[in-house]
Amino acid sequence: MSSQRGPARGGERDAATPGSVCSGTIRSARPWPHAAARRQARSRLFTMSLANSTLLQSPPARVIPLSLLVERAVPEAAIDGDARCFVHSVTADSRSVEAGACFVAVRGTNRDGHDYLAEAAARGAAALVVERGRSPGADIAVPVVQVPDTAWALAKLAAEHSGLAAIQREGRLRVVGVTGTNGKSTFCYLMRSILHQAGHRSALLGTIQYDLLRRTIPAPMTTPPSVELSQMLVEAAEAGAAFAVMEVSSHALSQRRTDGILFHVAVFTNLTRDHLDYHRDFDSYLAAKRRLFQALPPHATAVVNDQDANAESVLAACRAGVLRYGFGDQDVHAVARSMTAEGNEFDLVTPHGPIHVRSPLVGTHNVANAMAAAAAAIALRIGLEEIRRGIEAVDYIPGRLERIPHPAAPFSVLVDYAHTDDALRNVLQAVRNFAPDRPLTVVFGCGGDRDRSKRPLMARAAAALADKIVVTSDNPRTEDPEAIIEQVVAGFDADHRRRVAVLVDRREAIQRAIAEAQPGEVVLLAGKGHETYQEVQGQRLDFDDRVVAAQALQRRFGSRT
Known part of the structure; x- marks a missing residue:
């Protein structure tokens, strides 16, 4: 590990570092830790996370x-x-x-x-x-x-030293990497499903989990540190994986964690403001993403969202072949047929012919994710039928517009990981598209020790598309949660504030939103998605939006029958 004593490289800021539950109003009477103390806390917690998740197994000795x-x-x-x-x-x-x-x-x-x-x-x-x-x-x-x-x-x-380089030189493990602000996890699940339909075993490493075939580990960070990453890929290859599909974060690229990996396909989904607390400015954030494509060898393939304004910049100095996707006339493009609460129906037009797809995933953004996965699969010479079956087989992604059902509830509860203004806007728009006439309530907050400039932007995204808004805590980490909320609320104008409620305690916020939901309403719990913890003051306690929502539904309607 490297985020601790001697060689601390700086922790990955999108990492799932530990914390605790905001159960009750969090008071800010005592002074909040200065930056050095916050960094030390993150370092200790990352070390604990690795140990608690048994991330590392002792690799066989290589001399x-x-x-x-x-x-x-x-x-x-x-x-x-x-x-x-x-x-x-x-x-x-x-x-x-x-x-x-x-x-x-x-x-x-x-x-x-x-x-x-x-x-x-x-x-x-x-x-x-x-x-x-x-x-x-x-x-x-x-x-x-x-x-x-x-x-x-x-x-x-x-x-x-781990043997990964030899494994890749021998062609025993091909790696598909995806980077971008939003859509990485969904891409990975779609890509892995397509590979499965094509008869290939594959590992998956990303924000939600590390699936190495013989074992699955909750992910303490999106992209593991260099040494652990190499060891995990070797473990997956030795377990029979022919492919690895992995999310590549901007932190990992900036810290050169993936420089030892030969990527056969690299995918760029999109780029909007995020992690500017780490990268300091958007140009540095973009430069980090560009590294993945600059490192591709000529025989590799870059797959890019051609409709993102940064696509050409990402491809600067890229020597690999390029496949573009989008909603126009790109190499892979989509023609939407219908978008409902049951999913998306669309045609994928590819260089090898069209595919008619019925995907259970909802929202225009998930059509884009499907295009990205299809383009990557084409780069790997996977057939169109396997691509179609793979996309259609994925009925949900943990914490991505995940439904929390109850048979007696006359309204819908959804949980999503959206934690940037662009992601929140996309998810709210997706709900509006399939439920245009239904009241929409969103519960969200903003993470502490992260880019503060996006907090009012999150408020504006919510105000533009939601009928009722509950602002609460996310992962406050070492910041005062009330101060974070104040910065979020500053993004609402006077008219919007009449629709805004503030509850510092996230559990209470979720419970109240569900208790007050009316027939036909959609309640969206945004920001934490698949996460099973909440970070507060250097501690991590159990907290899962999905569990809290299910409990609130049971409290209102009784146990499921």
């Missing part, structure tokens, strides 16, 4: 001569010292160094791994990997490998 490892993984490197030593493991965590480890000194958000070289050497490191111009000191008698970028080197060394 490789340093000279061979460097030659294969980072041939640009220069070795100072005896390169005949043997490497037993690769790590960027000085505390996990054992005899024979290759310690990679990565510069993180809070700490610099170069400050822990002496500690790593004292723990028995076989070699130290540093950035050019950084010296471990004359008193450290350990071979030193100098590289231009240690985060890049970590990913390359981890892939080579």
Whole structure:
């Protein structure tokens, strides 16, 4: 791991880091932690999350001569010292160094791994990997490998040492990666279903879970750190996976976690403002996404949403072939037939002919996700019939417009992960499309320690499309939840505020929305989706919108019969 002591690279800000439930009004009498304390809390919680989810299994020991490892993984490197030593493991965590480890000194958000070289050497490191111009000191008698970028080197060394690089060189595992602000999880589920229909076993790594075939792990972050990522892909390949479908976050790309992976297909869904607390500005966010496509080899394929304003910028310096999708005349495009509460019916027009699709997933945005999956499948030379069956087989994605049913309820309750203004707008519009005359209530909040500028934008998206609005807590993390809510409410104008209720306690907000729902109404619980926790002040307690909603329905209508 790397978000803790020696080599902290900075935690992934879209990670599922721990927290606790807002049960009752959260008071802000005591001072809120400063930034350094918040970062330390995230680091500790990420470590706990990995341990609690048994994310890592001890991989089989691999012993490789340093000279061979460097030659294969980072041939640009220069070795100072005896390169005949043997490497037993690769790590960027000085505390996990054992005899024979290759310690990679990565510069993180809070700490610099170069400050822990002496500690790593004292723990028995076989070699130290540093950035050019950084010296471990004359008193450290350990071979030193100098590289231009240690985060890049970590990913390359981890892939080579774990065996992933060899597996990919042999063609035993093909990887499909998807990046974008919205739609990544849905794409992955659709893509995996298509692969299944085509007779291929595949692993899935993303925001919801890591499915490695022999075991499934709740995901503590969208894209795992370099070392763990390589180990998981090897585990999946050894379990029989011919493909891996994975979400690639902007944090992972910025921190070069995926630089050791050969992607056969890379998909760009869309780009709207998000994670600007980490990337600082939109151009940096876009540049991070672009990395995935710049790294593609010429024989790979880039699949892009041609109707996104950033599509051409994403493809800058991309050497791979390109497939475009959209609602116009792109390589893969859709012609909508009907969109109802039961799903979407549409024609997919492809370079190999049309497909008529009846998908249980609702909303225009899910037609776009289906186009992306179809284009990626075409790049992998999967047949049209398998594509159709794969799309139609996916009837829901956990926490993505997921229905919470009760046989006696005369209204609908939906849970969705929408946590950006664009995602919230898309989901609300989807509901409006299939239920245009039904009252619509939305319950939402905004996460703490994240981009504050999107908070009033979320309010405006809700005000534009919902009849009633309940603003509540999301994952406040180390911020004062009442202060977050104030920043959200600032986005409503005077007319909108008459339709807005504020309840700090998310459980109470959900319960009240369901208790007051009228026949025919649609209640949308937005922001947390599949998440089974709520983060408050460095703690994580159980909280699941779906469970809370089901309990509220039972309280109002009794147990299901």
